[in-house]
Amino acid sequence: MSDFSHIEEQDYTRKFDPGLFKKLFLHMRRHWKKMGFVAAMMAVLAVTDVILPLMTRHAIDHYITPEGLSSPLWPFGLAYLGIILAQVGSVFLFILVAARVEHHVNYDMRMKGFRKLQELSFSYYDRTSVGYLMSRLTSDTNNLAEAFGWGLVDLVWAVIFLIAVTIAMLVINWQLALMVIAVVPVLAVITAWFQKHILKAQREVRKINSRITGAFNEGIMGVKTTKSLVREDANFEEFSHLTGDMRRAAVRAATLSAVFLPLVIAISSLASALVLGEGAARVLRGVISLGTLTAFVNYSVQFFNPIRDIAATFAEMQRIQAAAERVVSLLETEPDIQDSPAVVEKYGDNFHPRRENWEEIHGAVTFENVTFRYKDGTEVLSDFNLDVRPGETIAIVGPTGAGKSTIVNLLCRFYEPTAGRILIDGVDYRERSQLWLQSSLGYVLQEPHLFSGTVMDNLRYADPEASREQAMAAARLVNADAFIRKMDKGYDSEVGEGGSRLSTGEKQLISFARAILHNPRLFVLDEATSSVDTETEVLIQHAIEETLKGRTSFIIAHRLSTIRSADRILLLEGGRIAEEGRHEELLRRRGAYYELYTNQFREEAAGQLLGRRETAAEA
């Protein structure tokens, strides 16, 4: 997976936002009980941590003084053992339950986010990169979950320990207690400062680190270019600068941490010194016992730990908040395309279709004064009209940016018209559910997308219930059977991540077979067979014609053979139909189609003979 850390490394300058955390907290209602339990365990742990020095104090004061020599030791040992068991038990339970909180919260947020992503419209995907979305459901949810599981642990323990130890000290001897507490403000200020700056320094290190990863990636992927441009020395020099920066930043971060701990220990040793000097004097005066003195020295050393934990939690807060903002904003995004409540009522939503109410699609498609604009205002289609009879094959050609894909996207209801209507069988498709339309679509893309899994899984992607025989028949139809059988496990061979074990042409064939198996009423082919070699192309041409028979189909293609056999060819220019008609008619007209044909298709035909597959194989 590529490195998306640069997305994380934003500067956080915003103020603490309690509303945000409240929202998140509400999302986690299911885990409140567990969180409460963790807090309770931490309280037990903190209290026992405070009791242990008191036990030592008790031992010193009661069992080795002349008057205590005869009292038996075993009750003390038993009590101590009890404390150990309480502590060990709470450690065991808090780790277990805090991990449950963490991973259940993570899972819940991921599922919520994933569900939301399945609802969001294509306009959202257009403006948001896959990498960005990925890190919402990976590193962001990880950070949040960890904060809710373990951040809570640290905070609760620290606060309760601090309170308990303060109470214990005040009760035993308030003057000595005040001496220890006097150091706290100094400790707190220093700790807060260091935590903040250490975190900042570490962030800098991570930033440079992700640049180093990028540089390695680039150095390796671009090695051919580097060699052929003789860039080795220049590249190395740049890289060496980067690693030099890394060294400096990393040493800086390490130095800050290296100063921090000894400094804080030295300061808390001031408290110990005060306690020792003053406490010893009081022992001499008989005001306090030896045991009390040792307990106080103990406390003065431990006092710093909770302060550090609290400071660390607050320092992390900004990062957590940034993650929280991004996750909440994903969860709160409303999809642009939604079925109306009435439609959902009758036809079901994207996840729970009510197929029993669905009307059968015959395949008449009408674009009625359709205008489409992107969010930024760019107009792609204006006042577009088109009437397609059921079963008609429409080929769409035209230069890049003419609006070919937009028509297909609108037809599939990946987008909705800005103005005008699109009718399927005479009904505005907004009066039906999205799933109603999309379940009847056969959609084959130029850049075919396969999922990890076997060839069979991919063929049956749209129809898991289809039999193996049906799937194989579809593969045979598009001439994919031969190469599939040659794979190590035939139809049960893994295709690799994103189909990486197959060439583009092979992926196209599989995705074509997948669409055929789906048996759709409406077919959309977007340059579907561009990477298939000539020989196969001729073979599947027949299959395509067979398959399209009786189905309404829209084809965006450069391939002559495909276009020639279309019932109607639309030549788009600037979002309008410039020419329309059958192949021969358009050629005879000697207009834009004729131009396009002579320029583009001829060379393509020659290229096919030389085996277009090469491109795919080498890629």
Add this chain to the structure above:
Amino acid sequence: MKKRNHRLLASLLRENLRYFLGAGILAILSVFLGFFTPAVLAEVLDNYLQGLPSRLPAFLAEAVEALGGRQFMRANLWLPGLALVMISVVSGACNFLKSRWTSIGAENSARRLRNDLYAHLQELPFAYHAKAATGDLVQRCTSDVDMVRRFMSMQLLSIVDAVMMVGIALALLIPISLKITIVSLVIMPALFLFAWQFFKLVVKAFRRADESDGRQTTVLQENLTGVRVVRAFGQAQREIEKYEEAAADTRDKYLKLAWLDAIYWSTGDMMGMAQSLLTLLFCLMEARAGRISVGDIVVFTSYIGMLIWPVRNLGRILSHGGRTMVSLERIDEILRQKRETDREDAAAPDLRGDIVFDRVNFAYEGGGEVLRDLSFTIPAGKTAAFLGATGSGKSSIALLMQRLYAPQSGRITIGGHNIAQVARRHLRARVGLVLQEPFLYSKTIYDNLRMAAPEAGQEMITRAARDAQALEFIEQSEKGWQTMVGERGVTLSGGQKQRAAIARTLLKDNDILIFDDSLSAVDTATDARIREALRRRSRDTTTIIISHRILTLAQADIIFVLEEGRISAQGSHEELISRPGLYQRIHHIQSGLEDEFLFQAHNGTREAAHE
């Protein structure tokens, strides 16, 4: 194998010896100082408060005596306090320097590894890169280096710390009471062994959880990149189920890990605390018998408390240590590959001469023969074109010309110089190669172009971009020349990349220019304009064009048709279309198409092609 890892580690340590050695000495010093604090406490408790005899070393005891002994100290109890502060200041200073020096040593080592790897990877033969997986290499250069770095910056000294602590504690405790010492350390070996062995399970479980997390990420990624397919087939619900399964598996694997974690930490705590309790109880018994004092109790319990964590940690480090060795091995696997080399007598001659392939045979490693006994001559300053089907070896010719690969037999000469004897950097600098899928670096478009000729001014760069038909799209993009491209920048189309790469190559001073199907993604009209500009630009540069496009090939001075690694035909466009063969077949296909519509079209384009 193992020896080599150790040698690599040793060389890293040696290079930063003064840092590591210094840090090691300071570590020992600070461990030593750490034991002073309880000793001070014991002195106060026993000597000043209870009147027991002093246990300070002789010189310190004498100093105290000189000041006025116990009475003086009782009157000035702030002095031991001051001693505590002094100890923690000095040991803090030691710790600070220790951490700083180790991190300098570790970061220096990491930098050296990174630089070595980067330089080495660049210098490895292209054949190595062709079969290596990018992701794996990057992983070795990043995660594995980081593993080594962490080992050096944290774990190495923790080992020193732990061993020293145990050693010093033994030395200090045994004189007080051998019996208590034994009792106080009795659980320690078990604690160490437990930590060592059990943590291995934790690591294993962690790896399983991590792998599951990776699978979950893959499902997510495939869903997001395949969102159109998901929607078009209305499969959102099933995708959710698929993701749910993956995410739940990850969650459950982590929860399993949590069990191990919980057992590991709580059991470790239990053993550590049991040891403390045992020590305390035994000390109390001994004190009741009058054999030790309160101060001794403080010393024993404090020292044991100080030992528990490092001993536990040592077990953890050891179970991690194996991974560092694996990482070193993975790094070394790259570093021990042989670099590209030039012959000792490599020269840097003038390369403006005829290009001659003389009975060249070539096969990729583990593949069949690509070029068989291939011979041809391209006269200096002429334009040659290659046409051939998949696997006919066209691209191999380009790669051989730049010595990115070497032929198994036969000779390639340029101007009479065998390129095997030409310094490879000189050869590559003089032979411009534009690839079909060119690579742009994560820099501005301006820097990407300029990298081929660092001394070039804006004017030259603009001209090259104009000739490559790249100027328009560059200037039209939002940030113009300062547009970031590459992985983190805007995505250029295949054709834009090709044009940028052509401009980049044009900027350098080329004796020979090779276009390896590098116009495939631009439209025909642009293709023609680029070729026209090239003709005007470099009249005496020998040019080799590899293409599928008849239009592109047609104007070459000489056209070679490659079939199965051999030249099956050569000649001008006119000659080749009049002879039966692949070239003519392609031509016929075209004519066949043309018959179908209008005859004039045929003439029209031919005229266009010949103007």
